[in-house]
Amino acid sequence: MTEPIIRIENVHFAYNAQSENPIxxxxxxxxxxxxxxxxxxxxxNGSGKSTLAKHLNALLLPTQGDVWVNGMNTKNGAHTLTIRxxxxxxxxxxxxxxxxxxxxxxxxxxxxxxxxxxxxxxERIDWALxxxxxxxxxxxxxxxxxxxxxxxxxxxxxxxxxxxxxxxDESTSMLDPAGREEVLSAVxxxxxxxxxxxxxxxxxxxxxxxxxxxxMEAARTVTQGSPREVFSQVEExxxxxxxxxxxxxxxxxxxxRDETFPPNLLTVEEIVAEIIRRxxxxxxx
Amino acid sequence: MKDTxxxxxxxxxxxxxxxxxxxxxxxxxxxxxxxxxxxxxxSIGIIGRTGAGKSTIVQHFNGLLRARQPGKVILExxxxxDPSVKVKAIRQKVGLVFQHPEQQLFERLVGDDIAFGxxxxxxxxxxxxxxxxxxxxxxxxDFERFKDRFTFSLSGGEMRKAAxxxxxxxxxxxxxxDESTTGVDPRxxxxxxARILELHRHHGMTLIFVSPNMEEVASMVDxxxxxxxxxxxxxxxxxxxxxxxxxxxxxxxxxxxxxxxxHQLREHSLPITRTPLTVAEAAEDVWKxxxx
Numbered sequence: 001m002t003e004p005i006i007r008i009e010n011v012h013f014a015y016n017a018q019s020e021n022p023i024x025x026x027x028x029x030x031x032x033x034x035x036x037x038x039x040x041x042x043x044x045n046g047s048g049k050s051t052l053a054k055h056l057n058a059l060l061l062p063t064q065g066d067v068w069v070n071g072m073n074t075k076n077g078a079h080t081l082t083i084r085x086x087x088x089x090x091x092x093x094x095x096x097x098x099x100x101x102x103x104x105x106x107x108x109x110x111x112x113x114x115x116x117x118x119x120x121x122x123e124r125i126d127w128a129l130x131x132x133x134x135x136x137x138x139x140x141x142x143x144x145x146x147x148x149x150x151x152x153x154x155x156x157x158x159x160x161x162x163x164x165x166x167x168x169d170e171s172t173s174m175l176d177p178a179g180r181e182e183v184l185s186a187v188x189x190x191x192x193x194x195x196x197x198x199x200x201x202x203x204x205x206x207x208x209x210x211x212x213x214x215x216m217e218a219a220r221t222v223t224q225g226s227p228r229e230v231f232s233q234v235e236e237x238x239x240x241x242x243x244x245x246x247x248x249x250x251x252x253x254x255x256x257r258d259e260t261f262p263p264n265l266l267t268v269e270e271i272v273a274e275i276i277r278r279x280x281x282x283x284x285x
Numbered sequence: 286m287k288d289t290x291x292x293x294x295x296x297x298x299x300x301x302x303x304x305x306x307x308x309x310x311x312x313x314x315x316x317x318x319x320x321x322x323x324x325x326x327x328s329i330g331i332i333g334r335t336g337a338g339k340s341t342i343v344q345h346f347n348g349l350l351r352a353r354q355p356g357k358v359i360l361e362x363x364x365x366x367d368p369s370v371k372v373k374a375i376r377q378k379v380g381l382v383f384q385h386p387e388q389q390l391f392e393r394l395v396g397d398d399i400a401f402g403x404x405x406x407x408x409x410x411x412x413x414x415x416x417x418x419x420x421x422x423x424x425x426x427d428f429e430r431f432k433d434r435f436t437f438s439l440s441g442g443e444m445r446k447a448a449x450x451x452x453x454x455x456x457x458x459x460x461x462x463d464e465s466t467t468g469v470d471p472r473x474x475x476x477x478x479a480r481i482l483e484l485h486r487h488h489g490m491t492l493i494f495v496s497p498n499m500e501e502v503a504s505m506v507d508x509x510x511x512x513x514x515x516x517x518x519x520x521x522x523x524x525x526x527x528x529x530x531x532x533x534x535x536x537x538x539x540x541x542x543x544x545x546x547x548h549q550l551r552e553h554s555l556p557i558t559r560t561p562l563t564v565a566e567a568a569e570d571v572w573k574x575x576x577x
Contacts, residue, residue: 044470045441147335173467176334176497178537202470205542241472246500246542246564253568258575268542272549278575279555 004032005165005196006056011065013051025051027219035164038197040207042242043216049200053167056198057087088163092170094150103153104138110161128156132186148179152186165196173202184209205245208266232264247271293362294322295459295491296346301356303341315341317515325458328485328492330502330523333512334537339495342512343461347379348372377406380457384464386448387441395447396432402455420450425480442473459491467497478505500541503527503562511536528560543567
């Protein structure tokens with residue numbers, strides 16, 4: 001059986017753990033991520049999503065419990081560098097992550113610092129810019145790019161380190177619809193090429209992209225499953241005041257009026273097909 | 286909805302241009318001809334891709350930017366490029382909330398922060414207290430519980446509410462939200478938007494709503510202007526605008542999922558007559574089709 005690439009065991013974490021008023025951010029988290037998986041973490045501000053993400057590449061260490069990346073415990077300082085080149089991270093605001101004045105130099109920054117030889121460096125830059133579809137911009141200045149393009153450069157920069165896992169921490173929340181679609185399709189391509197994806201998002205129609213969704217609330221994981229399983233729990237999600245995609249909301253509203261209508265459709269294509277199927281059935285009978 | 290017997294728009298923008306850092310090597314042309322009008326009591330959406338010029342436009346509405354370049358901004362009949370315009374009076378009428386409103390907080394205590402504007406207006410202590418109480422209630426912050434809290438101890442969502450309350454305490458006629466709910470989680474966002482809609486519908490506050498979230502725009506406003514590359518690219522009622530998904534796509538925008546569903550059903554010759562903007566509308570329309 002394949003080993004999980006990330007294993008989180010009984011993790012507790014508190015900010016200012018030693019002080020009088022520790023702020024508990026993670027409580028009893030247990031989670032495994034398999035290689036090649038596309039995992040989405042959703043939850044409100046302050047639910048612990050970003051804190052959890054920062055545990056996956058040793059930016060934070062658990063107060064209790066253990067995080068294992070490829071069998072390496074993040075608490076072992078000797079593994080920190082290996083872990084950080086295994087798990088790459090892209091944040092919300094690309095400007096904070098871009099360091100160079102030319103796109104290709106920015107992408108080269110990470111691997112060049114690791115001492116990757118010139119020839120391989122060129123290959124990696126080409127590959128990373130290809131994956132995010134930014135080859136045509138390689139000689140441009142990052143600050144003159146659109147937000148979606150900048151975010152794709154930031155992803156390319158993370159990918160040039162050839163991580164096995166890419167974490168996207170609300171990497172689309174500052175983007176307009178077109179920019180969001182650009183980034184999502186780049187992420188989809190990476191995942192198809194075998195990269196494990198862990199995406200943190202507020203946008204429920206983006207969560208539908210994942211193989212598995214984990215919902216966090218008040219420092220705990222409260223539910224998880226495939227998008228269809230999770231979004232079937234419309235009432236539970238509403239109780240947590242989380243959004244469901246409009247398609248699912250509509251599908252659930254129609255189900256309430258007619259029990260035979262499926263309550264948990266996820267995509268526009270699915271619901272349109274279902275409505276058409278029903279109309280055709282009607283004509284046939 | 287536009288009130289046709291109102292002769293004069295509250296805000297009128299004619300062929301507005303704006304260049305940042307004019308005459309320097311860093312010169313950027315942000316606006317190349319924006320024309321729009323907003324009547325009192327309307328709710329208006331301004332949408333467009335990142336960098337289209339939306340924020341530059343709304344900053345002209347309260348005198349943060351002045352139209353000294355080609356084009357005019359007329360506010361309540363006053364030409365905003367006239368140097369004798371009293372900006373202080375304008376800002377009392379037109380409240381602007383930015384993208385990161387928590388950065389607009391500066392006092393130590395929440396109550397003092399919200400009272401700052403009314404104090405500058407020279408209102409009495411009693412009047413100030415009432416204004417603060419009202420503004421806090423409007424955004425859903427309990428007056429007694431929050432007025433003496435430290436501003437820095439608030440959560441992100443509470444900070445935003447406090448900042449919006451600070452603008453509301455001036456009782457502006459027009460409230461501009463410039464991507465003020467971006468990054469707020471669904472719980473905070475829904476609550477805040479419902480309260481703002483309440484202010485618009487029941488207190489007649491004119492609402493100008495800038496947002497990258499098409500589903501929010503569809504549920505909040507009656508009319509929409511699409512800005513692209515510094516120009517007015519489209520304008521119409523919200524339903525008219527979202528009925529043109531191909532044009533919107535060209536400007537880097539989309540439509541709500543339920544609207545796409547309606548468009549696709551129409552392509553399959555199912556007779557959805559109006560374009561639904563919300564899940565409730567779509568449920569009604571699809572239900573009608575399934576039972577016709």
